[in-house]
Amino acid sequence: MTHQFPTLSEAQKRELHETALRIVSPGKGILAADESVGSMAKRLAQVGVENTEENRRQFRQILFSADDRINSCIGGVIFFHETLYQHSDNGVSFVKMIRDRGILVGVKVDKGVVPLAGTCGETTTQGLDGLSERCAQYKKDGAVFAKWRCVLKISDSNPSKLAITENANILARYSSICQQNGIVPVIEPEILPDGDHDLKRCQYVTEKVLAAVYKAMSDHHVYLEGTLLKPNMVTPGHSCPTKYSPEEVAMASVSAMRRTVPPAVPGICFLSGGQSEEEASIHLNAINNCPLAKPWVLTFSFGRALQASALRAWRGHKENEKTATEQFIKRAEVNSLACQGKYSGGDNYSEAGHRIFGSCHAY
Amino acid sequence: MTHQYPALTTEQKKELQDIAQRIVAPGKGILAADESTGSMAKRLNPIGVENTEENRRRYRQLLFTADQRIDSCIGGVIFFHETLYQKTDDGVPFAKLIKDRGIVVGIKVDKGVVPLAGTNGETTTQGLDGLSERCAQYKKDGADFAKWRSVLKISETTPSELAIKENANVLARYASICQQNGIVPIVEPEILPDGDHDLKRCQYVTEKVLAAVYKALSDHHVYLEGTLLKPNMVTPGHSCPTKFSSEEIAMATVTALRRTVPPAVTGVTFLSGGQSEEEASVNLNSINTCPLTKPWALTFSYGRALQASALSAWKGELSNEKAATEEFIKRAQANGQAALGKYESSGSASAASKSLYVANHAY
Numbered sequence: 001m002t003h004q005f006p007t008l009s010e011a012q013k014r015e016l017h018e019t020a021l022r023i024v025s026p027g028k029g030i031l032a033a034d035e036s037v038g039s040m041a042k043r044l045a046q047v048g049v050e051n052t053e054e055n056r057r058q059f060r061q062i063l064f065s066a067d068d069r070i071n072s073c074i075g076g077v078i079f080f081h082e083t084l085y086q087h088s089d090n091g092v093s094f095v096k097m098i099r100d101r102g103i104l105v106g107v108k109v110d111k112g113v114v115p116l117a118g119t120c121g122e123t124t125t126q127g128l129d130g131l132s133e134r135c136a137q138y139k140k141d142g143a144v145f146a147k148w149r150c151v152l153k154i155s156d157s158n159p160s161k162l163a164i165t166e167n168a169n170i171l172a173r174y175s176s177i178c179q180q181n182g183i184v185p186v187i188e189p190e191i192l193p194d195g196d197h198d199l200k201r202c203q204y205v206t207e208k209v210l211a212a213v214y215k216a217m218s219d220h221h222v223y224l225e226g227t228l229l230k231p232n233m234v235t236p237g238h239s240c241p242t243k244y245s246p247e248e249v250a251m252a253s254v255s256a257m258r259r260t261v262p263p264a265v266p267g268i269c270f271l272s273g274g275q276s277e278e279e280a281s282i283h284l285n286a287i288n289n290c291p292l293a294k295p296w297v298l299t300f301s302f303g304r305a306l307q308a309s310a311l312r313a314w315r316g317h318k319e320n321e322k323t324a325t326e327q328f329i330k331r332a333e334v335n336s337l338a339c340q341g342k343y344s345g346g347d348n349y350s351e352a353g354h355r356i357f358g359s360c361h362a363y
Numbered sequence: 364m365t366h367q368y369p370a371l372t373t374e375q376k377k378e379l380q381d382i383a384q385r386i387v388a389p390g391k392g393i394l395a396a397d398e399s400t401g402s403m404a405k406r407l408n409p410i411g412v413e414n415t416e417e418n419r420r421r422y423r424q425l426l427f428t429a430d431q432r433i434d435s436c437i438g439g440v441i442f443f444h445e446t447l448y449q450k451t452d453d454g455v456p457f458a459k460l461i462k463d464r465g466i467v468v469g470i471k472v473d474k475g476v477v478p479l480a481g482t483n484g485e486t487t488t489q490g491l492d493g494l495s496e497r498c499a500q501y502k503k504d505g506a507d508f509a510k511w512r513s514v515l516k517i518s519e520t521t522p523s524e525l526a527i528k529e530n531a532n533v534l535a536r537y538a539s540i541c542q543q544n545g546i547v548p549i550v551e552p553e554i555l556p557d558g559d560h561d562l563k564r565c566q567y568v569t570e571k572v573l574a575a576v577y578k579a580l581s582d583h584h585v586y587l588e589g590t591l592l593k594p595n596m597v598t599p600g601h602s603c604p605t606k607f608s609s610e611e612i613a614m615a616t617v618t619a620l621r622r623t624v625p626p627a628v629t630g631v632t633f634l635s636g637g638q639s640e641e642e643a644s645v646n647l648n649s650i651n652t653c654p655l656t657k658p659w660a661l662t663f664s665y666g667r668a669l670q671a672s673a674l675s676a677w678k679g680e681l682s683n684e685k686a687a688t689e690e691f692i693k694r695a696q697a698n699g700q701a702a703l704g705k706y707e708s709s710g711s712a713s714a715a716s717k718s719l720y721v722a723n724h725a726y
Binding site for chain 1: 520521570581587621624626
């Protein structure tokens with residue numbers, strides 16, 4: 001506890017820090033396009049599309065072939081492993097397509113949740129085995145950041161102390177290994193919105209979870225300036241009878257972050273969870289207009305909240321591709337405004353307001 | 364870990380946060396006048412003054428009767444128990460004198476360091492017994508904040524994991540009890556400057572200690588907005604052969620704080636340790652001009668670095684009182700400026716530059 005055995009050289013730190021800053025440059029956020037094969041099944045089933053590798057490739061192509069309008073809105077794209085090695089119809093690798101427009105490439109590196117025996121349905125996340133070698137390879141293949149998702153649940157007995165400490169520890173191990181390989185770790189301790197708990201309860205749990213996460217980061221000697229946080233916004237549970245305004249959600253979210261996230265962390269990229277596209281944008285906008293001092297960038301790392309309309313417009317039909325891409329670009333631009341606190345609300349609320357919540361989603 | 368049992372009502376929280384903000388209002392800091400009887404002996408002996416209760420009273424009187432020039436630079440005064448119940452020559456209680464001029468009254472509540480068996484000369488701090496009742500009484504007697512000092516040392520083997528955890532824990536217990544009684548806790552985890560370690564080592568240890576402190580505060584459900592932190596600046600050890608500029612000290616200090624202190628903490632009030640009056644002001648100024656984002660107030664809580672010149676001007680003589688008070692006012696104004704990043708050093712080899720370092724000082 002007394003002597004430092006430096007983990008990173010000055011040059012390594014600078015590289016990590018600059019990468020993190022570029023991902024969360026003003027007006028930019030992350031497109032989370034890293035749905036696993038299993039998760040894609042759920043997406044495609046909803047629009048009547050078969051879950052084949054080719055269909056997955058076609059859908060990601062719709063997103064990645066968006067025109068230059070997204071260059072000022074998207075700082076990074078998170079890939080699933082399979083997608084990292086796929087190509088466009090013209091044979092251009094997706095990685096090259098993304099990188100050539102100045103957008104950074106990330107990769108999901110966890111291997112899903114596994115049960116924690118002796119708890120009430122709680123999990124940890126696996127994926128550490130050979131992670132260093134995998135990171136080194138991903139770096140060669142064009143990735144500069146990674147993502148690892150842990151999941152916690154709120155209930156009468158959850159989250160337990162074990163779930164909190166175990167998930168915090170695993171996130172710290174993952175982060176440490178990533179940084180050794182020049183990869184910026186996006187740290188995702190998601191607290192699911194399932195349940196009837198109110199806003200206060202979610203805030204309380206979020207604060208406890210994030211305090212544990214940052215203590216683990218310190219214990220594992222993680223270089224905070226070269227990381228990003230991907231937390232849930234603080235929201236009421238999905239079955240909570242009370243409704244809260246975007247300002248209340250924003251105040252609760254920002255307060256929780258202020259009490260736990262050290263200023264050295266360059267950016268907080270919120271996940272959208274079960275929120276609709278419009279909800280997620282409105283909340284992000286309110287967060288950026290919250291009057292409390294916010295020393296980190298507050299932006300998005302959205303999956304469903306960037307892609308839902310595009311998916312529905314596509315329905316697997318080639319002739320819908322351009323329209324689908326337009327839907328994606330629209331949400332990207334809206335969220336670019338929201339992460340600057342400049343979004344005044346959508347006119348097309350009915351389309352974008354469609355609820356995307358699927359109970360106890362494992363992704 | 365899952366349900367909140369609220370520690371404080373909204374009104375209680377608001378009161379605590381208001382007090383904290385008043386203490387560290389722009390341009391203001393703390394006069395630490397809480398030297399115990401034993402510490403006062405060390406102050407008075409060098410100037411040939413006998414350590415009697417009357418002499419201690421007279422000395423504090425010349426600080427507290429400074430004119431209105433200090434009202435814009437002193438936000439709070441920390442008292443020792445004895446002093447809280449002393450009066451001016453005219454019979455005005457010191458607490459009333461200070462409070463009536465809009466300066467917040469604070470009280471040292473710890474009962475000194477005690478050894479941690481099985482460690483290499485490390486300590487924890489006692490004073491929790493009956494602390495709640497004492498705080499309630501102090502609140503009635505005019506105090507709105509308190510201070511508790513824990514001490515850590517840097518050496519080949521220290522600080523040990525036990526010393527870090529134990530001191531963090533006892534600071535969190537103290538903080539929790541204070542808040543229950545409407546008292547803002549100043550949390551002081553001092554890492555002594557004794558030793559030949561360099562700036563990097565001090566930074567590393569400071570980061571580990573502060574990470575542990577804030578995890579303990581989270582575990583003990585302490586309301587961060589209603590606390591202040593009183594840390595050491597990050598400096599090289601006193602016997603370190605390398606010299607560092609005040610900009611380097613500032614960068615190391617601000618970086619350490621950015622990695623560990625949540626933005627919710629209202630203010631950071633540095634201790635001066637063994638620094639001379641001038642050093643302490645120059646370093647505080649550099650800290651405030653450091654270009655990194657600093658979401659908390661960064662100001663002073665100085666004992667020796669506000670009083671040294673006043674003491675040596677006084678020498679116990681009635682005829683020197685006015686001159687002594689002037690010396691104090693001068694340092695108060697200098698530090699008020701430094702807290703705003705506007706201090707222009709006199710740069711002279713005056714009494715203000717004399718090093719105040721005493722080896723292994725226990726206060």
